[in-house]
Amino acid sequence: xxxxxxxxxxxxxxWKQNRDPVTKWVLRLAAVFVFVATCSWLDTIKHQWYVFxxxxxxxxxxxxxxxxxxxxxxxIDHIVANLTDTYPSSQIAINTDKSEWVFNNAGGAMGAMYIxxxxxxxxxIIFGTPLGTEGHTGLHTADDYFNILHGEQWAFAPGALxxxxxxxxxxxxxxxxxxKQYKMHEGCFALExxxxxxxLMLPFGLADTLTSTLDVPTFYNTAxxxxxxxxxxxxxxxx
Ligand SMILES: *[C@@H]1O[C@H](CO)[C@@H](O)[C@H](O)[C@H]1NC(C)=O
Ligand SMILES: *[C@@H]1O[C@H](CO)[C@@H](O)[C@H](O)[C@H]1NC(C)=O
Numbered sequence: 181x182x183x184x185x186x187x188x189x190x191x192x193x194x195w196k197q198n199r200d201p202v203t204k205w206v207l208r209l210a211a212v213f214v215f216v217a218t219c220s221w222l223d224t225i226k227h228q229w230y231v232f233x234x235x236x237x238x239x240x241x242x243x244x245x246x247x248x249x250x251x252x253x254x255x256i257d258h259i260v261a262n263l264t265d266t267y268p269s270s271q272i273a274i275n276t277d278k279s280e281w282v283f284n285n286a287g288g289a290m291g292a293m294y295i296x297x298x299x300x301x302x303x304x305i306i307f308g309t310p311l312g313t314e315g316h317t318g319l320h321t322a323d324d325y326f327n328i329l330h331g332e333q334w335a336f337a338p339g340a341l342x343x344x345x346x347x348x349x350x351x352x353x354x355x356x357x358x359x360k361q362y363k364m365h366e367g368c369f370a371l372e373x374x375x376x377x378x379x380l381m382l383p384f385g386l387a388d389t390l391t392s393t394l395d396v397p398t399f400y401n402t403a404x405x406x407x408x409x410x411x412x413x414x415x416x417x418x419x
Contacts (some may be wrong), residue, residue, distance in 0.1 A: 219398060223377075229301045229419040230375055231272045234325045235350070237304070237373045240300075241327035242349050252330045252369050256306055259371060260296065263304075264356070272297065273412040279335040283398045289315025298406050298411035305379050308369030318384040319359045321390035322376025331368030335360045382406065 187308070240262055241255075256278060262334045263274050274297055284293045284307065291309035298305075308331070317324075317335075326333065333346045337360045337415025354360065356376050374381065389399045413419075 199334040226301050226376070230374070231267065231418065232297075232302055232304060232370065232373060232374075233298060234323075234353075236371060237325060237371065238351050239329055241329060241371045242352070245329060245348050252308075253367075255329050256294070259306075263296065264407075270416060272299075272418050273416055275405070275409055282393060282405065283393075284385065284400075284402070284403045285393050285395075286385050287316035287318050288388070289313040289364075291364075295405050295409060297413075298378065298409040300378055300410060300419045302372075302375045305372050307372050308367070308368035309364060312364050312366045312368070314363040315361070317354055317360050317362055318381070320354075320356055320374070320376065320384070321341070321376060321380040322374040324354040325373040325375070327371040327388060329369045329371055331364060331366055333362055333364050333368055333370065337361075367390070376411075377385050 228304060240259060243262070244255040244258040247258045251384045253306065260274070260276055264276060267274065275295055277295060281292045281294050284291055290313050291307055296304045296306065306329075308329075328346050328348050328350050330348060335344045335346070335351055335352060336342075337358070344352070352362075386399060389395055389402070
């Protein structure tokens with residue numbers, strides 16, 4: 181009984197080996213073409229999955245500052261209460277556990293973040309540090325809107341001889357595919373909204389942890405929270 185299947189396996193192997201190289205390359209190129217075409221197509225339709233928008237998020241950050249000018253915690257409470265009142269849980273999943281902070285080391289900078297929302301095409305986090313930090317923004321596949329709540333963020337791109345300065349109520353917009361050096365000279369906290377392809381940003385967000393801090397619990401918690409929120413959103417149909 182074993183003999184015929186052995187023969188067939190041998191024949192299959194011979195066929196694969198003998199397939200002419202031109203056919204092999206045509207098939208490979210076709211696969212690459214289909215992959216690139218699919219990605220380009222998804223990129224043109226991704227906006228239909230956005231729930232938040234940069235203008236509303238900016239207004240919300242400004243309203244939070246106005247409602248609680250002397251307390252960053254008060255601003256965060258205001259933001260989360262507004263989001264849960266505005267967006268039904270059937271539309272988008274929001275993480276209301278405001279104690280769920282994790283360290284974030286990326287691009288040489290260090291701070292902590294609380295992930296309010298994470299899905300395939302959007303994320304919304306509180307990021308900052310009371311100490312100050314400095315580093316590379318990362319080169320991302322998403323547009324990034326950094327709404328300052330407390331403190332200041334400074335930034336510059338090569339060619340600029342003067343720094344950009346962002347204060348509470350301002351938004352630092354970093355278009356996808358661009359990068360800057362940034363500094364939170366002293367304590368600074370911001371409401372960061374990113375829209376685009378979020379999973380492709382994760383390697384930057386975790387690289388410093390894997391190559392420098394080796395903070396395994398942070399790595400585990402970041403992956404756990406991000407994965408959990410992305411899945412919660414996918415289950416409600418939010419991509
Ligand atoms: C949420 O905040 C926005 C911006 O400040 C505001 O226009 C809206 O009325 C708020 N919604 C709720 C339900 O509080
Ligand atoms: C915030 O702090 C300033 C200066 O200390 C004070 O004048 C103001 O009344 C405070 N505002 C609130 C809402 O507590």
